[in-house]
Amino acid sequence: MQTLIDAQKKLLPDLLEIMQKRYQILQHIRLMQPIGRRVLSTNLGISERVLRSEVQFLKEQNLIDVSSAGMSVTLEGSELLKNLEDMMKEVSGLKDLEKQIKSLLDIKDVIVVAGDSDLSPWVKKEMGRACVACMKERLTHQSIVAVTGGTTLAAVAEMMTPELKQIDILFVPARGGLGEDVKNQANTICARMAEKAMGNYRLLHVPDQLSDEAYQSMIEEPAIKEVLELIRSSNMVIHGIGDAITMAERRKTPREEIEKIKQRHAVAEAFGYYFNQEGEVVHKVKTMGIQLEDVKKVEHVIAVAGGASKAKAIKAYMKQAHHSVLITDEGAARELIRE
Amino acid sequence: MQTLIDAQKKLLPDLLEIMQKRYQILQHIRLMQPIGRRVLSTNLGISERVLRSEVQFLKEQNLIDVSSAGMSVTLEGSELLKNLEDMMKEVSGLKDLEKQIKSLLDIKDVIVVAGDSDLSPWVKKEMGRACVACMKERLTHQSIVAVTGGTTLAAVAEMMTPELKQIDILFVPARGGLGEDVKNQANTICARMAEKAMGNYRLLHVPDQLSDEAYQSMIEEPAIKEVLELIRSSNMVIHGIGDAITMAERRKTPREEIEKIKQRHAVAEAFGYYFNQEGEVVHKVKTMGIQLEDVKKVEHVIAVAGGASKAKAIKAYMKQAHHSVLITDEGAARELIRE
DNA sequence: CATACCGGGACATTTTGTGTCCATTAGCTG
DNA sequence: CAGCTAATGGACACAAAATGTCCCGGTATG
Numbered sequence: 001m002q003t004l005i006d007a008q009k010k011l012l013p014d015l016l017e018i019m020q021k022r023y024q025i026l027q028h029i030r031l032m033q034p035i036g037r038r039v040l041s042t043n044l045g046i047s048e049r050v051l052r053s054e055v056q057f058l059k060e061q062n063l064i065d066v067s068s069a070g071m072s073v074t075l076e077g078s079e080l081l082k083n084l085e086d087m088m089k090e091v092s093g094l095k096d097l098e099k100q101i102k103s104l105l106d107i108k109d110v111i112v113v114a115g116d117s118d119l120s121p122w123v124k125k126e127m128g129r130a131c132v133a134c135m136k137e138r139l140t141h142q143s144i145v146a147v148t149g150g151t152t153l154a155a156v157a158e159m160m161t162p163e164l165k166q167i168d169i170l171f172v173p174a175r176g177g178l179g180e181d182v183k184n185q186a187n188t189i190c191a192r193m194a195e196k197a198m199g200n201y202r203l204l205h206v207p208d209q210l211s212d213e214a215y216q217s218m219i220e221e222p223a224i225k226e227v228l229e230l231i232r233s234s235n236m237v238i239h240g241i242g243d244a245i246t247m248a249e250r251r252k253t254p255r256e257e258i259e260k261i262k263q264r265h266a267v268a269e270a271f272g273y274y275f276n277q278e279g280e281v282v283h284k285v286k287t288m289g290i291q292l293e294d295v296k297k298v299e300h301v302i303a304v305a306g307g308a309s310k311a312k313a314i315k316a317y318m319k320q321a322h323h324s325v326l327i328t329d330e331g332a333a334r335e336l337i338r339e
Numbered sequence: 340m341q342t343l344i345d346a347q348k349k350l351l352p353d354l355l356e357i358m359q360k361r362y363q364i365l366q367h368i369r370l371m372q373p374i375g376r377r378v379l380s381t382n383l384g385i386s387e388r389v390l391r392s393e394v395q396f397l398k399e400q401n402l403i404d405v406s407s408a409g410m411s412v413t414l415e416g417s418e419l420l421k422n423l424e425d426m427m428k429e430v431s432g433l434k435d436l437e438k439q440i441k442s443l444l445d446i447k448d449v450i451v452v453a454g455d456s457d458l459s460p461w462v463k464k465e466m467g468r469a470c471v472a473c474m475k476e477r478l479t480h481q482s483i484v485a486v487t488g489g490t491t492l493a494a495v496a497e498m499m500t501p502e503l504k505q506i507d508i509l510f511v512p513a514r515g516g517l518g519e520d521v522k523n524q525a526n527t528i529c530a531r532m533a534e535k536a537m538g539n540y541r542l543l544h545v546p547d548q549l550s551d552e553a554y555q556s557m558i559e560e561p562a563i564k565e566v567l568e569l570i571r572s573s574n575m576v577i578h579g580i581g582d583a584i585t586m587a588e589r590r591k592t593p594r595e596e597i598e599k600i601k602q603r604h605a606v607a608e609a610f611g612y613y614f615n616q617e618g619e620v621v622h623k624v625k626t627m628g629i630q631l632e633d634v635k636k637v638e639h640v641i642a643v644a645g646g647a648s649k650a651k652a653i654k655a656y657m658k659q660a661h662h663s664v665l666i667t668d669e670g671a672a673r674e675l676i677r678e
Numbered sequence: 679c680a681t682a683c684c685g686g687g688a689c690a691t692t693t694t695g696t697g698t699c700c701a702t703t704a705g706c707t708g
Numbered sequence: 709c710a711g712c713t714a715a716t717g718g719a720c721a722c723a724a725a726a727t728g729t730c731c732c733g734g735t736a737t738g
Contacts (some may be wrong), residue, residue, distance in 0.1 A: 007422040010415075012358050015351065022350050044653055049696050052717090059350055068704050068715055076349075083346045119712050375684055388727050391686085407735055409685055684712080684735075693726070708711090 034070030086270035109325040116331025118307035128159035146174040149186040150240035160196035169199035176206040179251040195264030242269040243306035268313035279319025373409030444657045446666040455670025457646035469496035485513040488525040489579035499535035508538035514628030515545040518590040580644035581608040607652035618658025649672035
C-alpha cells in the first residue's frame with residue numbers, strides 16, 4: 001500500500017495534492033450541506049474560482065448535487081468518501097498520529113480527524129461523524145447507550161444517522177442535570193440523538209441542586225429508579241472531556257467549590273468528575289446516574305474531545321481510562337505529542 | 340485495492356490517464372533502450388513534443404537517464420515499473436481480461452500484456468519479459484528448461500536476464516530440427532537464452548529428415564541419448580503456439596502433408612504437433628525430443644503466443660492443455676473473448 | 679571523415695486555468 | 709408582499725502552461 005502510494009507520487013507528484021484537495025472539498029460539502037460556494041471557499045481557504053472549477057468537476061462525476069439551495073453530496077459521493085477515508089488518513093499522516101497517540105496514552109483505540117476544533121468549528125462535526133461510525137461498529141443488538149452533555153456531544157448527536165441494521169438502541173443520559181445550557185444538557189442531547197438514530201430514549205428529570213432528603217426520596221421514585229437502572233446497565237458510554245476550570249465556571253458552581261477545584265490542581269472534567277494531572281479524582285459533582293466505578297465496567301467507553309486547548313485535559317483524563325476509545329482532532333493530537 | 344482504484348478513477352480520471360501515459364513511456368523505454376525521441380514517439384503514437392515534455396519530467400524524477408546514445412531507465416525507474424505493474428494492469432483492465440480468459444479456457448494461469456503483436460512488434464518483447472518473470476517465479480534449484488522455436492520464443496530469449504538467486508539452470512531444445520530459419524530454431528534460441536541467463540545448455544543436433552534406420556542409429560548415439568534423457572526429465576517447458584497452415588508452409592512441409600493437414604482442419608501447431616479446433620492431434624512431425632505425452636507430465640508448462648490472428652490457434656491448443664500457463668497479449672485476448 | 683541519429687534551445691501558437699464582474703433566481707424575513 | 713440575501717452560472721480578460729515548429733551542435737558508427 002505504502003509502496004504503491006510512493007510510486008504514484010513519483011510518477012505524478014501533484015496527484016496526491018489534487019486528490020486531497022478534492023477529497024477535502026467533498027468532505028466539507030458533506031459536513032455543511034447544503035452550502036454555497038462562497039462560504040465553502042472561505043472555509044477551505046481557496047479562491048472561489050478554483051473551487052468553482054472543482055465543483056463543476058465533482059458535479060460531472062456525479063459526486064455532488066448542486067441546486068439553488070447549495071451543494072450536497074450524492075450517494076455515490078458519500079460512498080467514495082467512505083472508501084477513501086483510510087487511504088486519505090494514511091496520506092495526510094493522520095494514521096501515524098493515531099498510532100503515536102495510542103502508544104503515548106496507552107489506550108484501547110484512537111481516532112484522529114483533520115483540523116483543530118478550536119480554530120474551525122466544523123471539525124467538531126467531523127469528530128461527531130467519526131464517533132457515530134465508531135459507535136456503529138461496536139453496537140450490537142439491543143444496546144443501551146449513555147451520553148453526557150457538552151458542545152462536542154451535541155455535535156455527535158447532530159451527525160447521528162439512523163441505524164441500517166435492525167438494532168434496537170435505547171439512549172439514556174449518563175447523569176443528572178449538570179447546570180449547562182439547555183442545548184448542551186445530557187437530556188437534550190440524548191433525545192436528539194435518539195431521534196436522529198430512530199431509536200428510543202428515556203430522560204432523567206432531576207433538578208441540579210437537591211437536599212439529601214429530597215435526593216433520597218427521588219431515588220425511590222419508580223420512574224426515576226427505572227431510568228437509573230437502565231443507565232447502570234448500559235453497555236456503551238459516550239462522553240466529552242472538558243477543561244476543569246472552564247467547565248466549573250460554565251456551570252453555576254459556587255465560589256468555594258471553584259476555589260477547591262483550583263487548589264487541588266484539577267485540569268480535566270468528565271461527567272461531573274474533576275481530575276488532576278495524574279488522573280486522580282479531586283472533586284465530584286453530586287448527581288444521580290452513572291458513577292466513575294460504573295464506567296469502568298462498561299463494555300464500550302468512547303471519549304470525544306478535540307482542540308489544542310483540550311490536550312492537557314485529555315492527557316489527564318486518559319491516565320485513568322486505558323480502557324476507553326478516544327476520538328479527537330489533529331490540533332489536540334499534535335499538542336499532545338509536542339509536550 | 341479495486342475499490343481504491345475505482346475511487347481514484349472517480350476522483351481524478353484525467354490524472355490516471357496521465358499516469359498511464361507516463362507508465363507506458365517508461366515501459367517502452369525499458370523495452371527499447373537506448374532509444375531516441377523520434378522513434379519512441381512514432382511507436383507510441385504521440386507527438387514528439389509532448390513526449391519531450393514527459394521525458395524531461397521523467398528525467399527530473401530520476402527515472403530515466405538520457406545520454407547522447409538515447410534514453411534508458413534507471414534502477415529507480417525499473418523499481419517503479421515493477422511496483423506499479425499490478426496496479427496499471429487493473430487500471431487498464433488487463434487484470435479483468437486475464438480473469439475472463441482464465442475462466443473461458445479453464446487453464447491454470449493467464450498473463451495478458453498490453454498491445455497486439457500483430458500490429459506492433461515490440462509487444463512480443465513485452466510478452467517475453469512477462470514470460471521471463473513468470474519463469475523466475477516458478478524456477479527452483481537445478482531446473483531443466485526445454486524451449487521450442489519461433490519468433491515469439493526468440494523474443495523470450497532476448498528478454499532473458501541473469502538469475503539473481505544462485506540457481507543452476509540447464510536449457511535444452513524441446514525437440515529436434517523443425518526446419519525453420521536458423522534464427523528461430525529451438526537450438527539457436529536455447530543457446531541464446533542460456534547465454535543471457537548465464538546458465539548452461541545442451542543442443543540437439545539432428546537433421547530434419549531422417550530415414551528410419553538412421554533415426555534408430557542416431558538414437559543410440561551416446562551424445563544424443565544423453566540430451567534426449569535430459570529433455571525428457573525437464574521440469575519446465577516453454578513453447579509457442581502457431582497457426583497450423585502458416586507453420587506448415589513456413590517449414591518446408593511436403594505438398595501431400597499440407598493437404599492432409601488442411602483436410603483434417605488443423606488450426607493450431609505446437610512443438611511439431613498439429614491440432615484441430617477441438618484440441619485433438621491430427622498430425623505430427625516426426626522428430627526426436629519431447630512428445631505430447633511427456634509434456635503433460637512436466638511440472639511447469641508455459642505457452643507464449645499473441646496477436647489477434649493467433650486467437651483461434653490458442654483456443655484450440657488450450658483445449659487440451661488445462662495444466663498450462665498462457666502468456667498472451669491484449670489483441671489475442673480480446674479476440675478470444677469476442678468469439 | 680561523413681552521415682545519421684541523438685538531445686536540447688528558442689519561439690510562436692493554442693489551450694487551459696484563474697481572477698473579476700455581473701445576471702438571474704429562489705427562498706426567507708420583516 | 710416586497711426587499712434582501714445567498715445561491716448558481718455565464719462572460720470575458722489575462723496569465724500560465726502545453727504543444728507545434730524549426731533548427732543547432734554533438735557524437736557514435738560505418
